[in-house]
Amino acid sequence: MAAVAATPRRIGFSRRLSRWDVKVSPYLYISPFFxxxxxxxxxxxxxxxxxxxxxxxxxxxxxxxxGLDNFRWVLEQPAFWTSLQNTFSIFVLSMVPQLVLALFxxxxxxxxxxxxxxxxxxxxxxxxxxxxxxxxIFSQIFGQFGLVTPLLHDLGLFEDVNSxxxxxxxxxxxxxxxxxxxxxxGYNALILLAAMQSVPRELYEAATIDxxxxxxxxxxxxLPSIRATMIFVVLTMTxxxxxxxxxxxxxxxxxxxxxxxxxxxxxxYLFDLGFGEWPDRLGQAAAVAWLFALVIVVFTLxxxxxxxxxxxxxxxxxxxxxSVTRRxxxxxxxxxxxxxxxxxxxxxxxxxxxxxxxxxxPAGTGGTGR
Amino acid sequence: MRFQRRTSxxxxxxxxxxLLATGCSGGSGGSGDGGGDGGGDGGDGAKPDVLTVAAWMxxxxxxxxxxxxxxGIKVEINSFPDGASAQTVLRNGLAADGAGLSDLHLIELDWxxxxxxxxxxxxxxxxxxxxxxxxxxxxxxxxxEIKGYGTDIGPLAIAFNSQLLADAGLPSDPEGFAELxxxxxxxxxxxxxxxxxxxxxxxxxxxxxxxxxxxxxINLLPAAFENPDTGKPVPLAENEAIAETLEMFATAxxxxxxxxxxxxxxxxxxxxxxxxxxxxxxxxxxxxIIAENAAGIDGWLIADVFPEGGGNWGGSFFSVPATGPNVxxxxxxxxxxxxxxxxxxxxxxxxxxxxxxEAMDDPAVADSEHEFFGNQKIGAIYGQLAAEAGDAAAGGxxxxxxxxxxxxxxxxxxxxxxGSETPQQAWASAVAAFDALGLTTD
Numbered sequence: 001m002a003a004v005a006a007t008p009r010r011i012g013f014s015r016r017l018s019r020w021d022v023k024v025s026p027y028l029y030i031s032p033f034f035x036x037x038x039x040x041x042x043x044x045x046x047x048x049x050x051x052x053x054x055x056x057x058x059x060x061x062x063x064x065x066x067g068l069d070n071f072r073w074v075l076e077q078p079a080f081w082t083s084l085q086n087t088f089s090i091f092v093l094s095m096v097p098q099l100v101l102a103l104f105x106x107x108x109x110x111x112x113x114x115x116x117x118x119x120x121x122x123x124x125x126x127x128x129x130x131x132x133x134x135x136x137i138f139s140q141i142f143g144q145f146g147l148v149t150p151l152l153h154d155l156g157l158f159e160d161v162n163s164x165x166x167x168x169x170x171x172x173x174x175x176x177x178x179x180x181x182x183x184x185x186g187y188n189a190l191i192l193l194a195a196m197q198s199v200p201r202e203l204y205e206a207a208t209i210d211x212x213x214x215x216x217x218x219x220x221x222x223l224p225s226i227r228a229t230m231i232f233v234v235l236t237m238t239x240x241x242x243x244x245x246x247x248x249x250x251x252x253x254x255x256x257x258x259x260x261x262x263x264x265x266x267x268x269y270l271f272d273l274g275f276g277e278w279p280d281r282l283g284q285a286a287a288v289a290w291l292f293a294l295v296i297v298v299f300t301l302x303x304x305x306x307x308x309x310x311x312x313x314x315x316x317x318x319x320x321x322x323s324v325t326r327r328x329x330x331x332x333x334x335x336x337x338x339x340x341x342x343x344x345x346x347x348x349x350x351x352x353x354x355x356x357x358x359x360x361x362p363a364g365t366g367g368t369g370r
Numbered sequence: 371m372r373f374q375r376r377t378s379x380x381x382x383x384x385x386x387x388x389l390l391a392t393g394c395s396g397g398s399g400g401s402g403d404g405g406g407d408g409g410g411d412g413g414d415g416a417k418p419d420v421l422t423v424a425a426w427m428x429x430x431x432x433x434x435x436x437x438x439x440x441x442g443i444k445v446e447i448n449s450f451p452d453g454a455s456a457q458t459v460l461r462n463g464l465a466a467d468g469a470g471l472s473d474l475h476l477i478e479l480d481w482x483x484x485x486x487x488x489x490x491x492x493x494x495x496x497x498x499x500x501x502x503x504x505x506x507x508x509x510x511x512x513x514x515e516i517k518g519y520g521t522d523i524g525p526l527a528i529a530f531n532s533q534l535l536a537d538a539g540l541p542s543d544p545e546g547f548a549e550l551x552x553x554x555x556x557x558x559x560x561x562x563x564x565x566x567x568x569x570x571x572x573x574x575x576x577x578x579x580x581x582x583x584x585x586x587x588i589n590l591l592p593a594a595f596e597n598p599d600t601g602k603p604v605p606l607a608e609n610e611a612i613a614e615t616l617e618m619f620a621t622a623x624x625x626x627x628x629x630x631x632x633x634x635x636x637x638x639x640x641x642x643x644x645x646x647x648x649x650x651x652x653x654x655x656x657x658x659i660i661a662e663n664a665a666g667i668d669g670w671l672i673a674d675v676f677p678e679g680g681g682n683w684g685g686s687f688f689s690v691p692a693t694g695p696n697v698x699x700x701x702x703x704x705x706x707x708x709x710x711x712x713x714x715x716x717x718x719x720x721x722x723x724x725x726x727x728e729a730m731d732d733p734a735v736a737d738s739e740h741e742f743f744g745n746q747k748i749g750a751i752y753g754q755l756a757a758e759a760g761d762a763a764a765g766g767x768x769x770x771x772x773x774x775x776x777x778x779x780x781x782x783x784x785x786x787x788x789g790s791e792t793p794q795q796a797w798a799s800a801v802a803a804f805d806a807l808g809l810t811t812d
Contacts, residue, residue, distance in 0.1 A: 059464055059487040078806055136636075143636035145644070160789065161646075162630055163637060167788035253634015256777060259784030260791075275458070277773035279484050 052286035058279045070287035080288065082261045083269040084295065086173065090248075090265065091241040093177035094184075098237065101181065102188035107218055109189065110196040120193070123186035134179055135250035142166075142175040166252060169262040176263055179247045184240070188233050195229035196222055231307045238303045242296050243267055266292050418443060418696045421703050423688075424459065424472035426450040427722070429707075430715040437706050443699060453478045464491055468693030473700040474707075477518060477687050479509065483768045485689070492517045493690040493697050495704065503756055505764035506725040510687045518687025519708040522722035524653030525756035525763070526586055526681045528561075529660055529743070531574075533669035534648040538571040544746075548675035556677045558587055558618060565627040568648060575647045579632035580619040580783050582651040586681050587615050588776065589765045595776065596769035602812045603771050606804035612779060613797060620786040620793035630787035639663040653683040654723030654752045661742035672743050674751050680759035685725060723752050730756065771809060778803045 052070055055063035074080050105123055113119055126134070141147045142165035149163045158164055165175045199222060207217045223230075245267040249255045256272055257264025264272075266288065272278075274285030421443050423429075434445040450456040456476065463471035464485065477485055486492070489512045502520045510518035528551065532542035541550050550567075552560030561583070565576030577583065588594050591611055596603045606612065622628065629647045631637045633656070641647060642664035650660060652672065664670055688704040690697055706712065713724035714734045724730055730753035739745040756763070781803075782796035791799065 057487070058461060058484070059491075061465065073808065076806065076808070079803075139636040143640065144631075145637065145640040162788070166635075167790060252636065253632065253638075254777075256781075259781040259788065275461075277777050279487060279770055 048286045048289060051283055052290055054283050055280065056282035056286070058275075058282060060280075063280075063283070066283065070283045071291065074284055074287045074291060079261055079264060079269060080266070080291075083257070083264045083266040086169075086248075086257075086261070086263055087242055087244065087265045087267075089170070089173045090177050090180070090244060090263070091238075093173055094180035095234075095237050095241055097177075098181045098185050098188060099234070101185045102192055102233070103223075105185065105189040106192035106196055107222065109193050110222075120190065123189050125186070126182050127184070127187045129183070131179070131183060131246035132250050134183060135247045138175065138179045138182070138247075139251050142178075166258065167262075169260070172251070172258065172263040176244070176247045176251060180241065180244060184237070188237065191233055192226060192229060195226035199225040231304065234303055234307045235300060238300050239296060242292075242299065245271065266295075417441075418473075418699060420444045420446050421474065421696060421699055422446045422448055422472035423474045423476070423703070423707075424448045424450065424456055425476040426453050426456050427720050430719050433707070433712055433715050437703060440706075441699075441702070443703075445703065448472050453480075457481050460485060463691070464488075468691055471691045471694065473690070473694050473696050474703055475689050475691060476521070477689050479524075479685050479687075479765075480773075482509070482518070482687065483772065486512050486517060487770075489513060489515070489517060491692055493692045493694075493701060495519055495690070495701055498705065500727065501708070501710070502725045503727060503730075505682070505759065505761050506685070508761060508764040509685075518689040519704045520725035521686045521688060521708055521713070521716070522655065522684075523725040523756060524655050524682055524684035525723065525752045525759060526676050526683055527652050527654075527751060527755055528649050528673045528675060529652040529657070529670055530649045530673055531645065531647075531667070531669050532671050533667075534572060534574050534645060535568070536669075538568055538648075540568060540571070542669075544671055544673045547671075547673045551673070551675055552677065553675065556675055558583065558677045561677045562618065562622045562627060565622065565649075566625065569626055572648070574645055575629035576627045577649050577651070578629055578638065578641060578647045579635075580623045580628045580630075580787060581632040581780060583677075584615060584619045584783050585776075585780065586651055586683060587619075587678070588612070588779070589683065590678055590681050590762050591615075592762075592766040594766050594768075595772055595779075596767060597812045598767040598769075600812055601769045603769070603775060603809050605811045606775065606778070607801045616779060616782055616797055616800070617793055619783055620796055623783060623786045624793055628787060630789075632784075633659070642667060654748075655684060655721070657740065657743065657748060658721045661740075664742075670743055672740075672746055672748050672751055674754065676755060676759075678762075680755050680763060682756075682759060682763040682765065717749075723749075723756075725756075774807075775804065 506520040536542040710728040713729040
């Protein structure tokens, strides 16, 4: 009896349950990400504000409240500004060749190659190497007896025995940018390749029929079609490239960015302050983190706008300026109006047939068009 | 069970004296005077099954087995790839009130000061008279309390390439070389003077880099950068001892006495192979590294001489976090792992030079011949240098800002070595970098 009495209730409950299921469970499904993001992402970021406002010792923890003093201190440090310059210099030196090479490699991989998967996997091999390991290898390559330096010596480019890739600021940037390029080019090439493969093949067929070669097809069909992916690649490259740390940290034995801060990047500076030789500068390090986050946001925005601008001015729209189009439309309208007027006048005076006027009008105006 | 009876006996012993096990072999001695129900009065709870040790080198298995045999506690090594990662874990653990720490931690001298920021983080260890050279105990003490038991030390000597010296027409045997750099009265000046003599006769540089000797010279200063009374840094512009030290080494660097490639630099190993320099300042632990990097180059020897009477670079301590659950047992283990016997075993396995007097004199250390260094008895050489070094080798006062300021000054010598600045400019920019920090000075 009890079971019978319970049955309708159970139905009601299961209905309610299924309503909850519809309403609640999607949130449950996505919650693991948001919970872990909150714990490991949001909380530290918010806590970082607290740290940045205090003097903070690694062992003793929170010290006195100092307000914005840490920020002022960081802005007064020449090393901070040097590190920003170095970061941008390395970023530019690595991003430009990276993008060009990645596009080139992706375009080749997009062709009909034998053993496609093999080639595609191969370009990812540098990405599988730990950045620390590749930094060690490259610091050897650019060392005194490495692959590069003796060659440049033989070419007579410099005299000193010691490798200039450590002493000279720009050359050290070049060396580090090479490591970044080595590591990330294959990865970006694969992302660009994925985008290239989704370009409809008919476009290429049509282009071929129109008589355009491979190069022209690349610039006029491929590039405009993968615009969205290009923006993605450039943005991730910007964020990742600005956060560069492993390579400069491992570039020499001391790991502090060179005696003259030649290759001190901002994240390396942050690390030095917070976790390097100063036990009581976590607050200043937190301030660097905030200032640098601001810089990255601004820089990413600028990059986004630039990339979008470059991407939207591609051949997808007419290459003819709007002013020219407007002028042509106006001229055409004027011509039609003139023809109508002529026709009306002819009809009124019983002159020549309308077809003559219609023939003449486009000839006079259409000639200036495309 | 035999083990349990022995256990309670030992625990009782720990509770009463807290000082045991120095070479006490087997449990038979302990079970005699322990007398049964000591289980509770260790003040430290029950005996653990396992004690953990955080370190970054291999341990002789017999050594660990020996402890288990004696006390019935298994020793587990939490092995780190290098000192820096052990440092990070320890730093985080201390900041988290001891969470995630091992029972016993190996601490390198370079970051000893940082870890001792709060001395109460660490258990005070009982004195073991006469085990170590005095200055090692001084290094391992905070405010007169022993906080670390010494393992190895890095007494300083000079390694030299006798082939290059002979080619330059200079004395190439250890005794002759010692005289060349100044003999018993050697100073940094006489060492650099010998270098000037050498580079005038050879294409090679005298020393790999000025960074190492200058670091050694700074280590010997009683108060290099900070006032020991207040703990505050001395304004660098007014720090004449440092100004003179930098000038002395930087001038020599500018003259080409050094090759400008310090240990850690990508070109250091290649420099040995190309015979780019004739001498290297060599702490005992560096002998193995040199043998590796200079493999195939004959003629490297260790000279029984060091400027300013000798010094020390590096070395480690075993310390016990006070928050651990097994403090008393961990102290027992620290004692066991720093016994002269253990030190000899570590020397044979890793080449770490012992800080224990008895171990230094032991034939296993003193008479061991090093194949790379012409079968010299380098154990005896370093043992003598360590004994001669005296209390100055303990190093001077190191406050909160020591490491940071030291980097600023050492960057100065690096800039001279890479040719980007003159000695005067290097000092000026070091002072500028110091002033930019805005430290509260004395």
